[in-house]
Amino acid sequence: MPARDDQDSLKRTPLHGLHVSLGGKMVPFAGYDMPVQYPAGVLKEHLHTRASAGLFDVSHMGQLALRPKSGKVEDAARALEQLVPQDIVAIAPGRQRYAQFTNADGGILDDLMVANFGDHLFLVVNAACKAEDEAHLRANLSDDCIIESLGNRALIALQGPKAEAVLAKLCAEAPSMTFMDAGPRKVAGIDCFVSRSGYTGEDGFEISVPAGDAERLAKTLLENTDVLPIGLGARDSLRLEAGLCLYGHDIDTATTPVEAALEWSVQKSRRSGGARAGGFPGAEKILAHFNNGASRRRVGLRAEGRAPVREGALLFADEPAAEPIGQVTSGGFGPSLNAPVAMGYVPLALAALGTKLFAEVRGQRLPLAVAAMPFVKNTYKR
Amino acid sequence: MTTTLYTSDHEWLAIEGDVATVGITDYAQQQLGDVVFVELPKVGRTMKKAEAAAVVESVKAASDVYAPVTGEVLETNAELAAEPALVNSDAQGKAWFFKIKIADKSELGGLMDEAAYKAHTA
Numbered sequence: 048m049p050a051r052d053d054q055d056s057l058k059r060t061p062l063h064g065l066h067v068s069l070g071g072k073m074v075p076f077a078g079y080d081m082p083v084q085y086p087a088g089v090l091k092e093h094l095h096t097r098a099s100a101g102l103f104d105v106s107h108m109g110q111l112a113l114r115p116k117s118g119k120v121e122d123a124a125r126a127l128e129q130l131v132p133q134d135i136v137a138i139a140p141g142r143q144r145y146a147q148f149t150n151a152d153g154g155i156l157d158d159l160m161v162a163n164f165g166d167h168l169f170l171v172v173n174a175a176c177k178a179e180d181e182a183h184l185r186a187n188l189s190d191d192c193i194i195e196s197l198g199n200r201a202l203i204a205l206q207g208p209k210a211e212a213v214l215a216k217l218c219a220e221a222p223s224m225t226f227m228d229a230g231p232r233k234v235a236g237i238d239c240f241v242s243r244s245g246y247t248g249e250d251g252f253e254i255s256v257p258a259g260d261a262e263r264l265a266k267t268l269l270e271n272t273d274v275l276p277i278g279l280g281a282r283d284s285l286r287l288e289a290g291l292c293l294y295g296h297d298i299d300t301a302t303t304p305v306e307a308a309l310e311w312s313v314q315k316s317r318r319s320g321g322a323r324a325g326g327f328p329g330a331e332k333i334l335a336h337f338n339n340g341a342s343r344r345r346v347g348l349r350a351e352g353r354a355p356v357r358e359g360a361l362l363f364a365d366e367p368a369a370e371p372i373g374q375v376t377s378g379g380f381g382p383s384l385n386a387p388v389a390m391g392y393v394p395l396a397l398a399a400l401g402t403k404l405f406a407e408v409r410g411q412r413l414p415l416a417v418a419a420m421p422f423v424k425n426t427y428k429r
Numbered sequence: 430m431t432t433t434l435y436t437s438d439h440e441w442l443a444i445e446g447d448v449a450t451v452g453i454t455d456y457a458q459q460q461l462g463d464v465v466f467v468e469l470p471k472v473g474r475t476m477k478k479a480e481a482a483a484v485v486e487s488v489k490a491a492s493d494v495y496a497p498v499t500g501e502v503l504e505t506n507a508e509l510a511a512e513p514a515l516v517n518s519d520a521q522g523k524a525w526f527f528k529i530k531i532a533d534k535s536e537l538g539g540l541m542d543e544a545a546y547k548a549h550t551a
Binding site for chain 2: 083084088089090091093280281283284353354355357379380382387409
């Protein structure tokens with residue numbers, strides 16, 4: 048339990064009062080007092096999201112606008128390409144893309160979403176990194192862009208197979224959006240930014256809403272009996288089953304995008320031989336990983352038994368091995384699979400699907416195997 | 430005649446003669462949330478008071494269950510191992526973890542009765 052004075056120093060999202068009134072169990076997370084679960088509990092919240100629709104408060108995340116001084120969004124895109132290995136120029140108006148800020152060693156400073164809103168770029172970054180990310184943008188892009196922190200906005204995720212039908216009642220354009228469409232939309236008459244994306248592996252939406260309207264919008268969404276509020280506990284088990292990285296755990300400054308098995312997120316135009324190859328921090332190392340392979344790789348892991356294998360568990364090539372060959376970076380119980388799931392880093396020679404490994408849990412070596420991710424098939428509306 | 434006592438770590442003990450049936454309290458299961466896995470001690474193992482005896486895992490985290498007294502494990506609950514969610518539905522009944530032969534009854538003196546435990550968790 049955190050001490051009282053710790054709790055008092057925690058920041059609150061615009062939905063804090065709603066969480067408390069809904070019986071949310073509040074815990075410190077990235078400097079915010081956040082609901083880890085509601086009375087339904089992590090298991091029911093997880094399964095409800097996969098079966099119906101879940102509402103998540105992700106207002107602790109950072110929202111930023113990158114406005115080109117020239118007035119041309121392509122100039123903001125070109126500027127941002129100096130900091131990420133993604134093709135930002137190619138993001139069409141009304142679309143968004145997953146990206147990473149890299150450092151000079153080819154490591155990952157943060158992962159983020161970048162949307163093209165026509166006249167500017169809209170960024171969503173991790174809560175724990177948002178101050179550093181904003182400073183990084185200001186230090187590097189201020190010649191070309193005005194960097195605007197949108198701290199006056201909340202962010203609500205609506206995820207699950209019924210998310211479209213729920214949102215359609217408040218936003219007639221929602222059903223016509225496809226995966227990774229993003230842009231300004233009116234929701235319940237409120238000027239929002241809506242994207243068709245999320246962090247659960249399910250179809251769904253993320254809705255950026257002015258802080259003052261956030262509680263009204265959340266309550267309106269929750270009036271629909273298909274929607275339950277979902278805490279951070281189920282958010283983590285959902286993203287783990289979806290094989291999605293959690294920054295600071297599965298990816299960090301010591302992992303390159305290639306080691307992290309995120310090659311799919313780096314477009315050909317930024318790789319060797321591409322139209323705008325390199326030109327991002329750590330390009331030399333990251334492109335070498337693309338061209339020659341990296342010595343280790345993030346993989347999915349399925350345990351043979353029922354015991355969850357959690358973050359930090361050491362991995363071994365065989366049961367009696369003295370030296371670990373890798374480590375679990377995220378792990379727990381997957382409610383939809385009714386089985387433990389994990390991900391971690393292993394040497395490339397042991398990264399093939401089906402490779403048998405052992406994880407050390409409480410002094411015992413438990414058998415597991417390298418498995419394909421996502422563990423649960425995603426249901427994005429493409 | 431069964432006497433039920435409690436530890437400050439939220440285990441309960443139902444004592445009959447020199448045998449204690451041990452589980453975790455309803456308060457503890459509420460704090461843990463949905464239990465998805467339990468690891469029980471081996472029958473025949475001798476445990477010291479306060480030693481980690483079993484593990485209970487929710488979706489989110491693993492927690493130790495401690496031996497409330499010194500003694501030998503006589504029996505474990507196979508039904509619980511097969512259905513860990515019993516901890517949430519019947520913590521102080523069907524979801525017992527293990528039975529232990531109490532080596533030294535004087536160790537019971539440091540435990541709480543129901544009224545004291547209620548005050549401890551209030």
